[in-house]
Amino acid sequence: MRLPGARSVTLRLTLLFASASGVVLMVLGMVVGHLVERHFAELDTEMLSGKLELARHVLGQVHTAADLQALTPRVEAAFVGDHELSLRIRATDGTILYASPDADFPRVSTDPGGVAGLVHAADGRELRVLAGSAPLGMQVPPVLVELATDLVHHQHFMSSFRAALWATVGLAAFVTGLMGWAVARRGLAPLRAITSDAARLTAERLDWRVPVDSVPQELAEVAVALNQMLARLERSFRRLSDFSSDLAHELRTPLSNLLTQTQVTLSQPRSAAQYRDTLASNAEEYERLSRTISDMLFLAKAENDLMVPQREPVDLREEVETMLEFYGNLAEEKSIVVSVSGQASVAGDRLMLRRAIGNLLSNACRHTPVAGAISVVLSSVPGGGTTITVRNTGETIDAQHLPHLFDRFYRADAARRRDAEGAGLGLAITRSILRAHGGAASARSSDGVTEFELTLPA
């Protein structure tokens, strides 16, 4: 079922245009018609009053009974040519002294205001009538003059006026509706263009964007939002495909090692010790592979915001010290001096933060030369953020590598061999954990000191 809001915009605009112009024209027509009718009534009244004056004048000339006898020719002479006018003259007792041939309208009472009224003749014609008393030129009571004029001409005019009005209204509604349709279609044309482009959109063409400059202002906002959505999709998609190609690439080398080693071992009979050796080496490689896979999964979840850290109070000093007990084994082996200073507590996921810091410590232990030094500095600004700095002596890392150190599988030295732990995911995991906590990770290196800094918001 389509909702009311889902009806075609074009149709709605067309209907709106048509009905708006129809209503406006109709009201205008009605007002004009009303004014014309009123004007006609005024004209009629004026004409009838004039004729009443004329009748009074004629009747004023009647001085004798003989004059009264000859009333008809006098009146006819006076009103010659007034075909639309009917005239009747009555005495006070009601006897008709004169009546024009078509004067078959009902009796009209004297209207002192001299305003013409409307009556219907016996044959149904509509008449405007006016009556008034008129004194004769002799000593008898005044007579009553009744005047009527046929409205048929006006009515003809009005009906043809109405016909013209309706035709105009209809035509105008149709034409404006048509215009509305055309405007809507033209206005929505960019939308159709976007639609057909979007319909052809595939994963390979995610770089397509709605041309914002060429769409009407009203659509620009939609276009911008659409573009932002596409950009987000493109980013996610690219991340996903980079992710799978990285993974495939990283798995290829160890798998090919395993395959080669196994096949070489199988190619001729060997001693049990040799088989054991191969299997053990395979097992080590498998462990590395499975670690890479689980690290990648962790990263995938983190990058897709599926990693929701718990919020519990974590005493960072305590955690760092616990971890140094573990990594201290490595440091002592290389006679590295390790120190911790500062205090800080945060609300975060204890396990994840341990992992983040642990990766930095492991990284530091690996890259600090024999007899070097590692220091961990914790600091927290009250009400502000917390920083964890892991500093180690060693070769300065070239500035061009620094921004990429936290990228997965990034190795500053491309030729460096894969060491036991070095899948190159540790720092990427650290960064993703910090991001999940709303924090950030950065690295600096100069004058033989490399410093990794984790910042956590308050």
Add this chain to the structure above:
Amino acid sequence: MKILVVEDEPKTGEYLRQGLMEAGFMVDLARDGADGQHLALTQAYDLAILDVMLPSMNGWDILRGIRQAGKDMPVMFLTAKDDVDHRVKGLELGADDYLVKPFAFSELLARVRTLLRRGTKVKEAESLRAADLELDLLRRRVTRAGHKIDLTAKEFALLELLLRRQGEVLPRSLIASQVWDMNFDSDTNVIEVAVRRLRAKVDDAFEEKLIRTVRGMGYVLEAP
């Protein structure tokens, strides 16, 4: 000790059976959920290892059936999906452990032994020994052939773990989590270093070496 393994992947199932049998367990292997549940309900097992995704009936349903039948043997899940929801669901249904594929067999074995040990209440030993090595838990003293050996707290904990599980190959990840509480995939080089240092104190001066590296698996302490 009899273990039921329900696993539809033929190779995994076969290797699990072989590995567990060689570790001294009796093993029944079922290849689908319905068979698995039938076995679980009709036979007596000390432990069940269930794959979650199985044909005809999943691991959770089997577990539900087992618990409804009033059987309280420990149950361990194996799954390829490391999903918190999965984990929670399994544990809610009364699973005792949860292992994500791929896992190290030594890890599985160590956990199986932990689960089997859980039921039997052994009396708290005051000291642990292997050959001429003795670890006094009360006084926290270690001697070998009468000579006192000085260990750090972590070295002591590591040796205690190895001694308590003598003869078992302990994977590095298990050692990291039990001794250092490092529960993520941490730098296992550290374990190597720590074991090497422990060995230097415990074994180097003696003819008989007690701590052995099992390549590709982990470490084991056993009297020769």
